[in-house]
Amino acid sequence: MSHKRIPKRKAAIAVGSVAALGAAALLLPNANASQSNGDDATPRTFKATDVSDVAAQLASQLGGAFAGSYYDAANKQLVVNVVGNNSNVVNRIEQAGAVAHQVQNSTSDLRAAAKTLRTDATIPGTAWSVDPKTNEIRVTADSTVTGSKWDTLTSTVKDLGSGVATVKKSAGTFKTFVDGGDAIFGGGARCSLGFNVTASDGSPAFLTAGHCGVAAKQWSDAQDGAPIATVDQATFPGDGDFALVKYDDPATQANSAVNVGNGQSVQINQAADAAVGQQVFRMGSTTGLNDGNVTGLDATVNYPEGTVTGLIQTDVCAEPGDSGGSLFTQDGSAIGLTSGGSGDCTVGGETFFQPVTTALQAVGATLGAGDAGAGGAADPSAGAGDQAGAGDQAGAGDQAGGADDQAGGAADDQAGGAADGQGAADDQGNADDQGGAAYGQSGSGMDDGSGMVTTP
Known part of the structure; x- marks a missing residue:
């Protein structure tokens, strides 16, 4: 398949001549209007x-x-x-x-339960997050958790007491989705670009997954191509999964939009915190556009490489190569960066995302483009961290009561790190040709949505 190449001075999610919001209206369901009936004691309808x-x-x-x-x-x-x-x-x-x-369980009760899980059941292949709909902690174990590991996990959950946590098995394996795509390339790994941003020094940059950022220092828009961007900061594992990668050309135009294929784009207007129950869309270079719902907040995931905290849990599918890709809403709010999970876009599964608000605060970046090459101010519509901290609604977990509590620190010393084997691609090559994208996208060859750089 031939691919259209974006000039190197143009950033990945260029919108071309498409009217982004108009295209989004054709692609996505009608937005929910926020309104009030004027009676303070009567429930309002919210977006x-x-x-x-x-x-x-x-x-x-x-x-x-x-x-x-x-x-x-x-x-x-x-x-x-x-x-x-x-x-x-x-x-x-x-x-x-x-x-x-x-409900039965207070925030402090669930926070204490999450701490116990972290202490007694940090087992690779397990994850947990708060489910406010059930007022419990949802614990998930993948197919590798068997024998004594399963016994330890279930006994720990039982010891938490009745109605505090539930545990279920997942057919897949929790892993980071770093290989198999054709979006951005570094050190043999393939990932997806999430959102363009302006770094604190005014230079153009983008956010992607931290496990991509520690896998390679330099990234290209073509396999074996010349580097176009260099990792500035990366965090993985630990308090998140995010990386700030600066474009090498200071004149790069880092437009604030996600191209979702077929000439359609969604303009990104702000960063926002996730809410359990909301509909979200994920764009990735392997599987294109898919949608689903947020199912949990303050998720802890025990990957083979280590434990990552403070993530968003969803039922949106993803596959290798989608790592770092955009999670957003139909009205243009940047929500998350694809981290990892289990399953695929045939059978479904759980997928976890790094909150964008936390990542922006940690790396000191602003969502959207600045005045490229002139050190200008960032796009005033960006709202880089305006809503950061609203993760209080999580109600539990080690980071409950403020998603931005995790912000303290992008582990700069990991930037460009030496995790040579971490998520290295297996060169499955052009896995996106399988399709799998919602709304008839192929996930490839059309400025590859998800905010990714296209390949030649």
């Missing part, structure tokens, strides 16, 4: 991207009574979990337009 701010405000106001929240997509409502039956708490929730839901 999914609006609920994190409201949940964060309620979390700060309600203190220990707040036990997480989620988005009820069917009714377009924000549901807030509360412990106890304090009428003042319920009234405050209802005055904010949300729905109060009484």
Whole structure:
């Protein structure tokens, strides 16, 4: 298959002549309108991207009574979990337009349970995240967790007490999705570019997965091609999975859009925190465009390379080569960067994402393009971290009560790291030709969405 090459001075997610928002309207379902009926005691309807701010405000106001929240997509409502039956708490929730839901487990209870899992059950092939819909921690074990490992995991969950956590088996294997794509290339590995950003020094750059950033120092837009970008910071494993990669040409135009194929693009307007229950879209160089829902926050994943915390859990599929690709909403909010998971786009599975707000704060970048080559200010619509910290709605996990608590530190010393074998590609080559993308995209040969650099 022949591919159109974007000039090196153009960044990966160039929108061309397409009117991004208009194209998105053709591609994606109609956005949910946020509205209020004027009655403070009656539940409002919310857009999914609006609920994190409201949940964060309620979390700060309600203190220990707040036990997480989620988005009820069917009714377009924000549901807030509360412990106890304090009428003042319920009234405050209802005055904010949300729905109060009484639950058993407090934030501190679930946070303590997550800490116990981290101490007693950090087993490769396991993951856990908070499910505010059930007010429990959802623990998942992949196919490698058997025998004594399975016994340790299930006994740890049982010891947490009734109604605190559940455990299930996954047919696949938890892994990072670093090989098999044809988007960006470095050190034998293939990954996907997530979102273009402006670094703190004003230079053009992009975000991708941290496990890509530690696999290779330099990245190209063509296999065995000349490098076009160099890793500046990378974190993996540990408190996230993200990397900041600076374009070598300071005149690169790093446009803030995700090309989803067939001449359609979605303009990225801001970074936002995920909300359980919201619909999200993922673009990757192997499988193209796929959608699903956020199922958990503050997820901990025990990859073979090590433990990663603070991730978003979803039921969106992904495959090798999709690592680093964009997770976004239909109205143009950047949500996450593809980290890893289990399964594929034939049988489904779980996929985990690095929150964009946390990554931006950690590396000091701003979403979108600056005045390339002139040291200008970043795109004012970017909102790089305006909503960071709204992860309070998570309600539990080691990072509960503020997604940006993890921000402290992109492990700079890993940048360009020497993890030579970490996720090296197996040269499956052009796996994206299989299709697998929703909405009829092939995931390849059309400026490869997901914010990826195309190959010749």
